[in-house]
Amino acid sequence: MRVLSRENLGLGVYTTADVRHETNPLDVSFSIIIVNYNGGSKLLECVDSVFRYTSDFELILVDNASTDNSLLPVAKRFPQVIIVRNPENIGFAGGSNIAIKRSRGRWIVFLNPDTKVTENWLDNLVKCADSWDEIGMVQPKLLRMDGKTLDSTGHVFNFRTCFARDRGSGETDVGRYEVAEEVEGCSLACTAIRRELIAKVGLLDDKMLLFYEDTDFSIRARIAGWKLYYCPGSIVFHVRAGLTPLRDRGLLHRRAIPYRLRMILKSYSLSNAIKYGAFSIIISVAAGIKNRDLEYLMRYARSPLWNLLNLPIVERRLVQSTRRIPDTVLAHFHPDGSPHSKISRLAE
Template sequence: MKLSIIIVSWNVREDLLRCMRSIKENEPSCDFEVIIVDNASTDDTVNMIKKSFSEVKLITNQQNRGFAAANNQAIELSQGEYVLLLNPDTILHPKSLDILVKFMDSNEDMGACGPKLLNADGSTQDSVRRFPSFRGALHRHTVFKFVGIFKGEYRKWVMYDFKNDKQRDVDQVMGAALMVKRSVTEQVGLMDERFFMYYEEVDLCYRIKQAGWRIVFIPEAVITHIGGGSSGQIPVSKRIMAMTSLLKFFRKHRGKFATRLFSCVFKPAVILRDLMNIVLSTIKYIFATATLDRKGRKKTAENIKNSVILIWRYCSRFRLLKM
C-alpha cells in the first residue's frame, strides 16, 4: 500500500465529518487507507464514523491518550509506504495528496513534507518554522514581548518573511498535515509520547533532520486548516500545555542544565506578562464600564480571569523547573 492517512479526533465530530467528505471527494490515485483514532470523544464521533465511513479503520480509546500516543497507535497499525498525519479540522483540495505522494516518490532523500495550508477565509496560514530557540520563546510567551525584547529571534523562529509560493527545505512543517516516509519512522522512532499535545511533530521533525533527511514545503499541494478544533475548546489549558511541551523539547534537545537555567528566567517572566495583562485589562474594564461597552467589559473580564487562572497554575501545578 502506498499511503496511510491518519486522523486523531477528540470531540470534533463536525470537523471530522467535513474532513472525511473532503477525502472522499479528493481521493488520491494510489492505493490508500484511512485510520481514525478517537480519544474518548463524547460527541457521538464513533457512531458517526461507523455509520458513514464503515471502510475506515477505527481505533477507539477509552481515555484521551494525547495526540502523540494516538498517532503512534495508528502508525503501528498502518501499512502505507507513506504516512500522512492529518488534523480533523482540515479540508483537502483537488490533487493535494497526489502531489505530496509524487514528490516523495521522486526524492529519495526526502524524510517528510507538508503542503501549503490555508485559513478558512482562503488566506495563507503560517505552516513552517525553524526549530525553537530560548530567546524566541521568551519573546513569544513572556513579558519580553511587551517591550520588544528578542523580537528578531522570534521572527526568525516563525519565519516571519517566509514566501509560501516556492518549494523549500525547512526545519519543520505543521503537524496539521505532515507526510512522513515509513522507513524514516522506523529509523528515528515514532512520536515521543511524553508530549501529550504540542511540539510532538517538532520533535519528530528534529529527529528526522538530525538523521540527515530533508523536510520540504510543497506549496503546489493545498489543504485548508480551519483551526480551533480540539485544542481551541480549552484556551487556558492550551497555553499551559504548549509551554510545558516547549520546555520538554528544550530539555530533550538543548540539554537539561541549559533548560533549567532558562526556566529560572522563563517562569517569572511568564507570570509578569500575565500580571501586566491583569493591570491593562483592569484599566480597559473600567473604561468599558464607564462607556457602557458591555461587549468590551465582558472580553476584558475574561482576559483578567484567564490571567489569574494561569498565574495560579504557574505557582502551584505548572512545574517548569522540574520536568
Template sequence: MDKVAIVILNWNGEKMLKEYLPSVLEYSLEDDGVVYVADNASTDGSILMLREHFPQVHIIQLEKNWGFAEGYNKALEQIDAELFVLLNSDVEVTHHWLIPLLEFMDNHSEVAFCQPKLLSEQDKNAFEYAGAAGGYLDKYGYPFCRGRIFDTVEDDNGQYDYPAEVLWATGACLMIRAVDYWKAGGLDGRFFAHNEEIDLCWRLRLAGRSGFCIPDSVVYHVGGGTLPKGNPVKTYLNFRNNLTMLYKNLSDQELSHVMRVRFFLDYLAAFQMLVLGRSLGDFKAVVKARRDFSKWKKDFTADRRHIQETRLVPVGCINGIFDFSILWKYYAKGKKIFSSLKK
C-alpha cells in the same frame, strides 16, 4: 500495504468529521489515499455517524483517550503503509492535494517528512497559525513559521510558493515515511499533546533526515481543536513540552545556556500574562509547567542520551534552527514577518 494512509485522530469530533471528512474522501481516494479515522474513545456519536454516513472509512477504535501523541502511535501500529499522513479532523483538503506531496517524497529519498501550505479555513487568503508554510525554531526553542511569527499571521500572496527545507512540519497535516516514523520511535506519548510533532521532526533532523514544505499542495485548517488558544491547559502543555523537547534534543554544549535563558524568559512571560490580564490561570499554568518539567526531566535522561549519542549532524549545523532570538527580532527590532528576519 497502502501507499499512503491518511489517518485522522478523533475525540468527540462528530461535527468536524461531518463537515470536513467529505473533502478528504472526495480528493484523496481518487489519488490512492486510504482514509482511516482513529477514535480516542469518543463519547459522542462519532463512531455511529461514521458507520452510517462514511462506510468507506476504516475505523480504528482505541480503548481510551490517549491524547494526540500516543493516540497516533496506537493507531499507526495497526496500519501497514509506506507513508502516513497525520491529518486533523478540522482540515479541508483540495483537489489533488496529495499529488505534490507524493511526487516530492518519491523523488527525494533523503526526505523523511513534508507538509502542504496551510491556510486558514476562516480566511482562505491568509496562512493558518498552526503550521503556515513550514516551521523553524530560534536558538532558545521558540517555534515560528514561514507566514506566522507569534500572533502575526501573514496573508498568502504567493511569497512562499516554493519548496523550502524546514525544521518541523505541522501535526495538522504531516506526511511522513513509516520507516522514519518508527525508526525515530514515533511521537513521544508522554507529551499527550502540543510540541510532539516538533520533537519528532527535530529527532529526525538530528539523525540526518530532512523535511520540507511543498506549497503546491494546499489545505485549509480551522485550528484550535479541542483546546482553544488562551486555555490554561494548552499553555501548560506548550511550556512543559517545549522545555522537555529542548532537554531531549539540545547538545551538551547548548543545553545549560539555553535553559538558564529560558528560566528568565518563561517567568517573564508568566508575569506578562498576568499584567496584561490574560488570566491568573495562564500564569499558574506556566509556573506549574516549569515545576512539572523539573520533576519529570529524569524520565527523559535515557532518551536524551540515545539522541545525543546517535546524532549524525554536528552541533549548529541543522537548517531550520536560527542563531538568533525571535523575541528580540520581533519585539525589539520589529521584524514581524519571516522574510524580514535575515535582512
C-alpha cells in the same frame, strides 16, 4: 467498528521496534491517520474530502473517548475506515502511535479532523518529496477556511528556547510562499512522512499529551539527517483550533510548558541541554513575573520537577544514537544545496 484498548496495544516509550520495517509487505501507498476528540461535523467533512480527492490509501481513525457521537456518521457513510476507539483520552501522540503500529502504507500521513483536503493534495506532496531521497517529511500550504489567510507554511524554530511557530500564520496569502523549500519543522495538522524515517527515529513522544509533538518530531528527524520540506503545490484547509474554546487554549498551552524542557533534555548535546534548559526556565519565569501571569509562572516553576519525574533517559539515548548533524546546524538554519528548481516545477 474495530474496538481496541490502550492496554492491549502496549503504549509506552517510543522505539524503532514498534514500527513495521520498510521491507515488510506494504500494500497501500498511504496510511492516513486522523486522531479525533469531539470533532463534531467537521470530522465527517474531513473524511469526505479525503475519499473524494485521494486514491490508494487506508484511513485509520483513532478516537480518544469522544462524547459527541462524531464517529457514528463516519462509520455509517464510510465503512472502510478503520476505527480505533480508546476508553480514555491519551492525547494526539498516543493516538497517533496506535495508528502507526497497525498501518500498512509506505507513507504515514497525519491529518487533523478539522481540515479539508483538495484535489491532488497528496500526489503533489509525494512528487515534491520523491525528487530528493533525503526529504523525509513534507507538508502542504495550510490555509484557513476563508481560503485567503495562511495557517502554516512550515515551522520557524528558535534553538535557544526550543520554540517553534507556524511560518506565515495569520498572513494574507499574497504569493510570498510559492516556492517548495526546506523548512525547520512541519505541522502535523497535515504532513506526509516516509515510513523509513519513523522506523529510524521512533514514534511520537506520548508523554506530550497536547502541543509540541510536531516540534519534537521535526527536531528528531533533522538530527537524524532528514530534510523537511514545504510544498505549496498541495493545498489543505484548516480551521485552526476551531474545536477548542478560546479560553481553554491558553490553559492547555500552559499545561504543555514542561514539554519544551523535555525536548531540550532529549535532543540537545549535553552541554547545550544544561545551558539552554536553564536559559529556558529563567526567561520564562521572568516573563511570567513581568506579565503578572501566576498560572504561567507556576507551570514553569513545576516544569523541572515534572521533567525530573519523567526523565527522558531512554528517549535521549535513541535520539543521540541517530545523530547525523550537530546542534550548530539546528541553531543556524541554512537550507543547503537541494534541487529547488526541480522541486518547484513539480510542485506547480
